Amino acid sequence: MKLSAKSWLVGGATGFALVIGMFAPLQAQSQYRSSLENRVEVLEQQVSILNQRITNVERGTPGGSSDSIRRPFTGIGETWRIKTINGLGGNMELANNTKWTIADPDIPMVGKWKLGEIIEIRTNNNKNYPYLLINTDRRQQVAAQYQGTR
Numbered sequence: 001m002k003l004s005a006k007s008w009l010v011g012g013a014t015g016f017a018l019v020i021g022m023f024a025p026l027q028a029q030s031q032y033r034s035s036l037e038n039r040v041e042v043l044e045q046q047v048s049i050l051n052q053r054i055t056n057v058e059r060g061t062p063g064g065s066s067d068s069i070r071r072p073f074t075g076i077g078e079t080w081r082i083k084t085i086n087g088l089g090g091n092m093e094l095a096n097n098t099k100w101t102i103a104d105p106d107i108p109m110v111g112k113w114k115l116g117e118i119i120e121i122r123t124n125n126n127k128n129y130p131y132l133l134i135n136t137d138r139r140q141q142v143a144a145q146y147q148g149t150r
Contacts, residue, residue, distance in 0.1 A: 071123060071130050073098065073146040079120045082113060094119055099147040103129045106142035
């Protein structure tokens with residue numbers, strides 16, 4: 001039996017389509033697996049960073065403290081923009097939705113701060129105001145109490 005060029009071309013194209021049809025799901029599965037591996041890698045890096053931060057807080061190294069003051073906020077060393085300043089500066093909310101009460105002597109300073117300025121959160125050795133909020137734009141710091149999140 002002799003095949004014409006047309007039937008040979010159609011048969012070859014059909015065979016090629018079958019081969020591609022078999023490998024396309026394998027390629028999609030490989031891409032999906034690669035995507036999952038990337039996501040797992042990112043999560044592992046984030047867990048590693050969190051473990052380092054916990055270790056720093058427990059050891060009292062920069063960003064942490066070794067005193068016996070209870071500090072429920074665990075984002076020591078983080079920086080956030082000012083979202084709101086209430087009243088004359090006695091209360092503040094940062095972009096991560098955390099609320100802070102400012103120590104009385106520092107209220108006039110905070111009253112001059114502007115929304116959007118960057119605040120770094122550090123520890124303070126004051127039992128009543130166990131945090132320092134450092135305005136990195138103005139290079140000023142104030143004592144604060146963490147009031148929770150919204």
